[in-house]
Amino acid sequence: xxxLDELESRLDALTEADFQQGLEVFRGKLKKAEASYLNSCVxxxxxxxxxxxxxxxxxxENIPAHxxxxxxxxxxxxxxxxxxIAPGLVGAKPFDREMAKAWIDxxxxxxxxxxxxxxxxxxxxxxxxxxRAARAALGAMGLVPPDLQATVDNSLLHGxxxxxxxxxxxxxxxxxxxxxxxxxxxxxxKLPLDKQGAKFLFTVNPREPKFFPLSLQASAKVFWxxxxxxxxxxxxxxxxxxxxxxxxxxxxxxTITKHLVDAMARLGCxxxxxxxxxxxxxxxxxxxPEWLRKSYPFEVKSILELMDEYVRDGRxxxxxxxxxxxxxxxxxxxxxxxxxxxxxxxxxxRKATTNFTEMTPNRVENFCCGGGGGQLAMxxxxxxxxxxxGMKAEQIKASGAKVVVAPCHNCIxxxxxxxxxxxxxxQIKTVAEMVAEALIPNP
Amino acid sequence: MEPLHLGVxxxxxxxxxxxxxxxxxxxxxxxxxLYSKPAGDSVQGVVYAFTKGMAPWAKESVRMNxxxxxxxxxxxxxxxTAFGLLFAAIFGLELPPSLVFLARILTVGGVLGxxxxxxxxxxxxQLRGLSCPxxxxxxxxxxxxxxxxxxxxxxxALAGVWMSEAILLLVYAPLGKIRHCFxxxxxxxxxxxxxxxxxxxxxxA
Numbered sequence: 001x002x003x004l005d006e007l008e009s010r011l012d013a014l015t016e017a018d019f020q021q022g023l024e025v026f027r028g029k030l031k032k033a034e035a036s037y038l039n040s041c042v043x044x045x046x047x048x049x050x051x052x053x054x055x056x057x058x059x060x061e062n063i064p065a066h067x068x069x070x071x072x073x074x075x076x077x078x079x080x081x082x083x084x085i086a087p088g089l090v091g092a093k094p095f096d097r098e099m100a101k102a103w104i105d106x107x108x109x110x111x112x113x114x115x116x117x118x119x120x121x122x123x124x125x126x127x128x129x130x131x132r133a134a135r136a137a138l139g140a141m142g143l144v145p146p147d148l149q150a151t152v153d154n155s156l157l158h159g160x161x162x163x164x165x166x167x168x169x170x171x172x173x174x175x176x177x178x179x180x181x182x183x184x185x186x187x188x189x190k191l192p193l194d195k196q197g198a199k200f201l202f203t204v205n206p207r208e209p210k211f212f213p214l215s216l217q218a219s220a221k222v223f224w225x226x227x228x229x230x231x232x233x234x235x236x237x238x239x240x241x242x243x244x245x246x247x248x249x250x251x252x253x254x255t256i257t258k259h260l261v262d263a264m265a266r267l268g269c270x271x272x273x274x275x276x277x278x279x280x281x282x283x284x285x286x287x288x289p290e291w292l293r294k295s296y297p298f299e300v301k302s303i304l305e306l307m308d309e310y311v312r313d314g315r316x317x318x319x320x321x322x323x324x325x326x327x328x329x330x331x332x333x334x335x336x337x338x339x340x341x342x343x344x345x346x347x348x349x350r351k352a353t354t355n356f357t358e359m360t361p362n363r364v365e366n367f368c369c370g371g372g373g374g375q376l377a378m379x380x381x382x383x384x385x386x387x388x389x390g391m392k393a394e395q396i397k398a399s400g401a402k403v404v405v406a407p408c409h410n411c412i413x414x415x416x417x418x419x420x421x422x423x424x425x426x427q428i429k430t431v432a433e434m435v436a437e438a439l440i441p442n443p
Numbered sequence: 444m445e446p447l448h449l450g451v452x453x454x455x456x457x458x459x460x461x462x463x464x465x466x467x468x469x470x471x472x473x474x475x476x477l478y479s480k481p482a483g484d485s486v487q488g489v490v491y492a493f494t495k496g497m498a499p500w501a502k503e504s505v506r507m508n509x510x511x512x513x514x515x516x517x518x519x520x521x522x523x524t525a526f527g528l529l530f531a532a533i534f535g536l537e538l539p540p541s542l543v544f545l546a547r548i549l550t551v552g553g554v555l556g557x558x559x560x561x562x563x564x565x566x567x568x569q570l571r572g573l574s575c576p577x578x579x580x581x582x583x584x585x586x587x588x589x590x591x592x593x594x595x596x597x598x599x600a601l602a603g604v605w606m607s608e609a610i611l612l613l614v615y616a617p618l619g620k621i622r623h624c625f626x627x628x629x630x631x632x633x634x635x636x637x638x639x640x641x642x643x644x645x646x647x648a
Contacts, residue, residue, distance in 0.1 A: 033633035035469035040630040042623050043578050045570045046504040046511060060572040069573065082618050090619060091575030120504035122515070123627050124492060124634035286641065289478035299480075340482045340642030364646050365503060 007104070010142050011097055018141045019095050023078055025140040029133035030075075037125045038072045041065055047127075050120035052367050052391040053110050053384065064117035064127050067106040071134045074099060103138055107131045108145055109381045112373035112388075113246070114333035119364060135248035144247045148377045151243040155256045160239035162206035170234055172209040176217045180224065183217070184441060189224045191216075194267060195231035201269035202230050202303070203240035203260065203284075205277045205409035212409070218436035219275060222307060225439050226315040230273070237263020240280035245287060245334075246374030253283065254291035260284055264298050271299045273306060276430045278332030278408035279372065281339050302335070304407055307435055308344035311351050318438040323353040325427075327434070328401035330359070330392070330415065331366035332408035345407055345431050352431075352438040359395040367391045369406070371414025386421050389414055393422035403427045405434055447606040448533045454613035461617035462625045469629070481640045488639010492631045496644065511563065514556040521553010522585055525592035529609055532595065532602060543596055550593035557586030577619040584612045585621065 030038070047064040048054045054062035061067075069091065076083030076092035083092030093099060113128040121127070138144060155161045160169075170193065177191040192198065202223070208216040223230050232238055236259040244253020264272055274281045285300045310316040329349060335341050342363050349356050361367070370389030375381060392415070396404055404426050406412050415428045499505045505512045524546050531538055538546070561582045564570050591605035616622065638644035 030472050031475045032470050032472045032629075033475070033637070035472040036626055036629040036633055039465065039469060039626040040623050042620050043570070043573045043575075044511070044515065045567075045573050046508050048504075048569070049507045050504050058569075060569050063569065063573060066573055086618075088576065089580070090577045118634060118638075120502050121634075122502070122504065122512075123623060124496075124631040126634050126637060286479050289480075290475075293476075293478060295478045295480065337643060338641065342643075343647055361503065364643055 006146050007143065011101055011104075014097060014100065014141060019100075022100070022137040022141040023074075023095060026074075026133050026137035027079065029136050033126070034129055034133060037127075037130055038075045040123045040125055041068055041072065042123065043069070044122055047117045047121050050117045052112075052114070052116070052370060053388045055367075056387050056390045057384075061106070062110055064111075064121075067111060068125070068127050068130060070099070070102050070106050071130055074103075100138065100141065100143060103134050104143055104145075107134045107138070108148070108374075108378060109384060112333070112368045112370060112375050114368035114372050115337050116333070116365070116368065119337065132248045135246070136250070139247050139249045144249075145378045145380060147379055148243065148247055148374045151374075151377045152247050152249070152252050152256070155239065155241070155243065155259075156252060159236035159259055160206045161241045161243060162210055164206050164209060166235055169209055169238065172213060173216075173232060173234075176209075176213050176220065179213075180217055180220050184221065184224060186224070189220075191220050192231040193234045195229075197268045198229050198231035199269065200228065200230040200271050200273045200301075200306075201237070201260075201264055201267055202232055202273045202275065203238055203280070204232075204275045205241055205280060206239050207409045207413065208275070212412075215276075215409070215430050215433060218430065218432040219303060221436040221439065222303075222310070222316065222432055225441065226306075226310045228306075231267060231269065233263040233267060235263075237266070240274050240277050240284060242280065242283035242288075243374055243377065244291070245279050245283045246377070250291050253287065257284065257288035257291055260288070261292070261296065264296075269298065271301055272296075274300065274302050276303060276407040276409065276432060278334035278336075278339065279410060281341070282334035285339065302339075302341050302344070302407075304335075304341055304344045304348065304431060307348045307431065311348055316435070317440040318352045318435065319440050320352055320354045320438055322438040323403070323434055324355060325402040326355045326357055326400055327353045327403045327405055328357050328359050328396065328399040329362070330369060330404055330406040330408075330411055331362055332406065332411050333366065333368050333372050335407060336366060337364050345405075348431055348435060349405060352434045357399050357401055359399050361395075367395060369411045369414045369418070371410050376410055376413055385414070386417060389418045390422065393418045393424060396424050396426060397422075401426060403429060403434075405429050405431055407431045447603060447610075450610045451529065451533060451606050451613065454610040458613045458616045462622060465617060465622060466625065466629070469626075477640070481642075483639050483642030483644070485636040485639040488637070488644035489632055489635035491639065491645035492635025496635070497631075511560070514559050514563075516556070517549075517552035518556030518560060518585070518589075519553075521550050521556060521589040524549040524553065525589045528592045528595065529606075532606070547593060547596055550589050550596070553589040554586060554593060557582060557589055561586060580615065581619050581621050584608070584615055588612045 073093040074095045115128050118126040154163045180189045242256045369392045375385045595605045
């Protein structure tokens, strides 16, 4: 695997200055909350069962506290008095090649930053915050897995993470518009591009125009039914993804966020609407302002919240008898646990289906599908990703559902692989697809 | 005042002052300025983190590990009781027999909890792999402290041994993981504030 060699070569070539740089960046990511977290772990090990990696492969390396300890051991050695005086006693260790390798394995290879361990930690340590600081440090040392970094580079170079050209994007939008007009029988059904002053700028995951155009069509159909004033951007600012959330390079993440902010300013829209994507929502809604170090002059909403409002306000009418198969809902970690959007999608699905069943556990306690944290972009960890997804596969099987709704395109990719690997025999859909199916046109 | 009593008080002062220093040191890392618009209330999140969020049924990790959780709870109850007894011993407070009886029950639980967790750390390979010497030292010092407190209720002549051990415990407390006696609260506060602001805490359904 040439990419593996690239990372190994980089590890071999690390100089003392690289380690210092990594430590400086790591230190720079720590605020008083993180300093508190790094002083708190009691190694009780009860977090083990909260991690989907450990549930499917119960090795020491998969225990969240062990991953944390790798990082806190370096913190102790470099930033605490006891770590310098009595390293053996408190488990302080130097930041060397072996440790850097262990960090890569732990924070890139055995963690999807889902935060389930935070909720379950007996103390309350928000472990992903520390793992993100470690990813940032590794990034400063040139130790981000190259395929993950390539996804970020695509966004920086092309304005979207799949390097879709403007021509391809615009043509796809026009084609979907034609399909929507055929489906609705309304020649006025539009996918507006660059509509100045539209109320909403709608953003999508590049997977939609590339592989799942029906998903974009479904969202457009919902907007059409609600008679919404919305637009897509033809150039930079239509891609909601931001893998800067995963390589943890705040500068790069901020630059990608700026694509959205600039499109909002260019088009004069009031609200940025994030399509069904967990990390995209987290990046745009929560982290973007922090990366840019300023508040947005506009509002950010998930399309799930909009659909919930449409149903509540009677702007769309749904016929649940159009979706009678048993349906269950996957809770994307960045949308639910880290994003706070928990009930909107449930209210909508209850109106759009006749047989909605919750997975167990769900909501804040949901299990990551295994595709989060940039895992889908890191081929070297594919086997672990599929294995750790076994937890989600078990949940789906236990639900008895025939349709799994996932309001996140990254999760959908992972769920599709799990569907094959674990022979789940389910359909995987977005919330908008379910709503579009149940829409009663022009009631 | 007896020298050992003074020693305990001085060790206690050391523990408190060092913990304050560690807290100030953590605070010196600075506060993150947040620019995103909150979706929930940090204060409600903190309240939840310290109340319902700590309930055994709120955490799957606890629900799945009830014996360990129970051992931890009685261990901590034993430690707090032992400190109460230490306070009484130093300041010559006469405890009513009913309170002594209750203290004995709590310290027996603490001893059993503490040493069972010590055994678990030794015999469970993954927990052993997760541990550094500090984990064993901290547990031993605390468990012995509770055990000696229990024996003191039967034999006050053992006060010297108990107080000497208490001095060791108090001197060591801020140096190793026992510092979580303080950082537990700040960590839980930050967790609650983070998830509260995001509208995740308290859970709405």
